[in-house]
Amino acid sequence: MLRPVHSAVLLCLVVLLACGPADDGLPGPAREPTELPIPSVTISLSSKLTNLDILGSAHQPSIVTLYLIAGQLFRLNHDWSVEPELAESMEVSGDGLTAAVSLKEGLVYSDGTPVTSRDVVFAYTRNRDHPGPYFSILLEPIRQVEAPDSKTVVFHLKEPYLDLSLALAHMAMGIHPRSRIEEDPEYFRHPVSSGPYVLKEWTPGASKWVIEANPNYVRGPMAIERIELMAVPDPTSRVLQLAAGTIDYVYDLPVTARASLPAEVEAYPAPHNGQYHVAFNGGLPDSHPLRNAQVRQAISLAIDRDEINQKAFGGISPPARGFQYAGPLESLFNLPYEGKRNLAAARELLEETPFRDGFSVTLQAWGQRSGWTDAALVIAANLADLGIQVQVDPLEDAVASANLRSGGYEMQFSGLAAGPMTFFRSQWVPGSFWTEALRYRNPEVIRLVNSASVATDFDRRIELIHRAQELALQDMPLVPISERVVLVGSRIDRKILFEANLPPGTNPMVATMAELQRHADPSSAGD
Amino acid sequence: MSSGASPETARTTPSSAGVKRLLARTLRHLSRAALGALGVLLVTFTLIHLIPGDPVEILLGDAATEELVAKYRQILGLEGSLPQQFARYLASVAQGDLGTSIQTGQSVNSVVARTLPMTAWLIGVTVLMALLMALPLGVAAALLRGTWFDHAFRVATSVSLATPSFYFGLLLILLFAVRLGWAPVAGYQPGFPGNLQYLWLPALTMSGALVPILARVLQSSIAETMEQEFVETAIVRGLPAPVLVWRYLLRPSLAPTISLLGYILGQLLSATVVVEIVFNLPGMGTALVVEGVLLRDYPVVQGIILIFALIVVAVSFLSDTVSGWLDPRTRLS
Secondary structure (H helix, E strand, C coil): CHHHHHHHHHHHHHHHHHHCCCCCCCCCCCCCHHHCCECCEEEEECCCCCCCCCCCCCCHHHHHHHHHHCECCEEECCCCCEEECCEEEEEECCCCCEEEEEECCCCECCCCCECCHHHHHHHHHHHHHCCCCCHHHHHCCEEEEEEEECCEEEEEECCCCCCHHHHHCCHHHCECCHHHHHHCCCHHHCCCCCCCEEEEECCCCCCEEEEEECCCCCCCCECECEEEEEECCCHHHHHHHHHHCCCCEEEEECHHHHHHCCCCCEEEEEEEEEEEEEEECCCCCCCCHHHCHHHHHHHHHHCCHHHHHHHHHCCCCCECCCCCCCCCCCCCCCCHHHHCCCHHHHHHHHHCCCCCCCEEEEEEEECCCCCHHHHHHHHHHHHHCCCEEEEEEEECHHHHHHHHHHCCCCEEEEEEECCHHHHHHHHHCCCCHHHHHHCCCCHHHHHHHHHHHHCCCHHHHHHHHHHHHHHHHHHCCEEEEEEEEEEEEECCCHHHHHCCCCCCCCCHHHHHHHHHHCECCHHHHCC | CCCCCCHHHHHHHHHHHHHHHHHHHHHHHHHHHHHHHHHHHHHHHHHHHHCCCCHHHHHHHHHCCHHHHHHHHHHCCCCCCHHHHHHHHHHHHHCCCCCECCCCCCEHHHHHHHHHHHHHHHHHHHHHHHHHHHHHHHHHHHHCCCCHHHHHHHHHHHHHHHCCHHHHHHHHHHHHHHHCCCCCCCCCCCCCCCCHHHHHHHHHHHHHHHHHHHHHHHHHHHHHHHCCHHHHHHHHCCCCHHHHHHHHHHHHHHHHHHHHHHHCHHHHHHHHHHHHHHCCCCCHHHHHHHHHHCCCCHHHHHHHHHHHHHHHHHHHHHHHHHHHHHCHHHHHC
């Protein structure tokens, strides 16, 4: 219920700002790239950092900070390719069941102690022995890890694993010194770093924490020497602080705020590596209209994705054309009519079902998220044209999530962000969150996704995963809506943020935060 | 015929009785506080567990499996029935331990210790600011009844009361922080007097709701006092205006305002929740919402609300005592 209020307030603020003098009290222009390295920037996140142990938390502040303060064997690039970080090279055996990784020479943590292959083995065994949220998705295919010498790590796999380097680039495989973790139960309150930054100030639950460039980082030095991360839960406060210059970078801005920002703040869309969708509860009684695949297909045809993009997301969220966002080769754009609305076709499909006279249904939305309730309202209006009466129910995040898990919903507007294969596994393979939430089981789809996951040949993987998407289209367990893109506001020159190692991670925030890992090389900053 | 008690005894007896009355009143307040705290604990515990949203699922995110959720539930001490969990919680609270945050692993006592000073400062500055504004306004409105000032006062206080604090706060930020640059947009640095730079604007925001109430009550109270005979006598005696206003008008009229201040502290505490979030202040209100409610961190929610309840009880006791000092009629009653 807060969303309309926030929007109204933002509108008032926009008007007030527009009426006032042009630049009173506002700081100067954004920093030029030639000023590198930038001594300090302040970045806002929407919540506080509560935990830095990968086994204990999956919140965005933890994810962002973990990627910045821990090195991995590999680091993700913006296009989902990976490049070595702490690893020098990786050699995979002919049968695809063994991978030997050599570490770079002279690797040390921020405190000067050496990074060893035993630490890498420990990163894996710790995940295996104390399963956290990521083990089953990423590290399950690994059977055993050993360190024959201090610079070599050998991964023995249960089956060929094309995405091994991707898994080793995940924060779950952040490398920390084994001895320190074993000796100090409070280690993750003050960890050392093998990554780009090192934690300098943090009290769990405090609103601000500080990281500084790790002088021993193997790929340093960093373009930004010090980053202050601040939790600013109120979106309007984020806008005001960005406008006033007390914050340099805001990841998730309300789209309505764009007009109110001063000229020196650049606002631009940042891909979130995911999609919005309408999820259907597959656990509803068989007699429920939404259990009918043709009804779900008709709903997909009746939804105007362009309208949602414009009205709910300010035009920054490209309409979906398939089950996965554009970019990765795994994506297949197989939505009929390229995802455009076709009400006649929708009516035709619905006519063939017992629900041709329409029905009533509740559409839940994550009410705290910018634009999500608005999108649900557009969908409700779209479906009214089809004779389906939709009541929109905006919920607190925790409640919406709990409903997905418990099956306490009919339809829910939600979203998923993940890497290409993880994206499909998360939706269609049993055991993962979305598959369980959707109660979706199609043995052939599961077989195809599993086969694609272990394919050693990339072309074969693409073929299999495309077939899975074709089959899923017939079932339509969820309706893809549009790509997840968020509005970023930055006082830091965009070139500094975008040119270099831009790992998207499995989380959009990670992608953007990792933009800050750029090397302090002025020659490339101005390219 | 015996005169009874000696003069000394006669002098000390009322004093002993006064001490006894004070002790009895203190004990009564303490027992009420204990009962109130127990009630607050029970209600908070029940409500936070009744609302949907599981802290373990939130902690683990999308990738949480059933097995993992069960495992973490055990690790975090969330297993067992609700009465069992409540009994465990009550036992630890009785020993002064408010529990451990599910999300951060920190003790709730340390969360309170970290956030309480900031909130106490905010409330202190707000009350001071509100009194400094409400006293002259209330006196002026009472003395100038029926004039244009009285009408303007009524309109202004109505508008102020009707404005939501988060909206009022944003307007003040826009004016004083963004436009004029007189205050930081948000944030906080501890340490007096530097912290006042960060507190005056949030305090002014909270005063927006407090001043109208206090000033209106004071206005009515003074108007009532003005009809008393002792005021007429004072006027006839030709006492100087400051003496007349303070001793004969303001002081006897302040008691209801001070009592009210104690009672509306609960409202003030709830206002801090909103204002702290708007101004990004790291106080108990922010901790309650951001660390507690949104993440379903049960111990944090329960601990902070318990502290809120105890503060309300303590301030209520304090305001009753101050009212008694200001107006002896309150003591007699």
